Amino acid sequence: MPKTVRGNNESAKEKTRGLFFHFPERLRKPRSTPMSRSARAGLIFPVAQIARKLKAANSVKRLGATAPVYLAAVLEYCAAEVLDLAASAAKQCQRSRIQPRHVMLAVKGDAELDKLLAGTIFPGAGVQPHTIPVLLKTMKTATTVVDIDCEIDVYSHGSSCGGGGSGSDDSGTKGR
Template structure:
């Protein structure tokens, strides 16, 4: 009875999308500690995945035109600046091609009223 075992990546075993092996390699090469646990890159991949899901969820709600399927860098910038916790995480981050965070719709309507007067 020879079982044909297929190799399974650590990401697949952990149930995450981010590459656990690559994160482990970067942790070792970065010399952050003398020894890196095998659980550390799995945990870090899960945390990174959770943060990215949160950013994308917020950016999806901030998107102007609901018909478009594409998120542009400005959607991500606006989402991170409007959410308090995400803003704390990304306070020193510059998003390329992000532009200026968009204001809320009622602020736009107030601006339009002032220009009409």
């Protein structure tokens, strides 16, 4: 029976480490604490959950490593944008809590978000305030003094002094 020779007084513990057998412990880099893909990318949204949902959707057979990271970053940006606008809408209403109404007003107030979320229904948000633009124009009460005793109201096309109701006079003023 051949004798087994142990070289350099290596312990059995070091032999079982496989590839690291040749590197002494003092030269090995210490293991760092595990870091999630979200933390590596500097994101708050969960990259692993998004990757799992993309794989479960059966939309593609293969999924790249950076696709869920990119999607998480886009979703996080959109959420931050909506929350920022909703917070400013709540502040305008002198509220400290964001309500569904504030989210809806924020989305409908921004052209890009309104286009992105065009068919979205916001439950509990009420209706979008819609004022007809014609009603927003304030009518100026423009009056023209013709005589000392007579005023012509331009918009009613009548005269307050009882003269014909045509809105014009013959005193030399042109086309008022």
